[in-house]
Amino acid sequence: MPDNSDKSFYDRADAHINLSNEQLREFENLGKVSASMMFGTTRFNAWVSARGFKSGAEMAQAREEMLNYFCEQYRMMLEDNLDDHINNFSKYMNATSA
Known part of the structure; x- marks a missing residue:
């Protein structure tokens, strides 16, 4: 989980998300962009390790x-983000609740 003393944690995460969003404009395939982001994360973490x-x-x-x-x-982190999207679905997805 993010370290509360690391003020730029979310800025760095948002930079990765923004790159993926840019790739979606070109590739238009959520699954492929997501897979590339996960692979990049695992490769970087293996190198850091x-x-x-x-x-x-x-x-x-x-x-x-x-x-x-x-x-x-x-x-x-996935559990926290899934819960956040479940609790804020209408806000994040511009949907109306049934």
């Missing part, structure tokens, strides 16, 4: 721990 090790063997020993950490973080 690798920087903390001296060897591939050392990294391999921590593989399960890293998977658990990133999956747990993703799930918590």
Whole structure:
């Protein structure tokens, strides 16, 4: 979850979202743009993780721990954002409630 002392957390996240929104104008396929964003996130996180090790063997020993950490973080953030969209569906989707 975001660190309350990191004032630019949401600005950085919004920059990634804005890039994906720009890609939608060209590719017009939500699934493909979403998949590319997720792949980019996983690739970047693997690289960030690798920087903390001296060897591939050392990294391999921590593989399960890293998977658990990133999956747990993703799930918590996705749950928060799904709940936000459920609770604000009409506002976010310009829809009227039934």
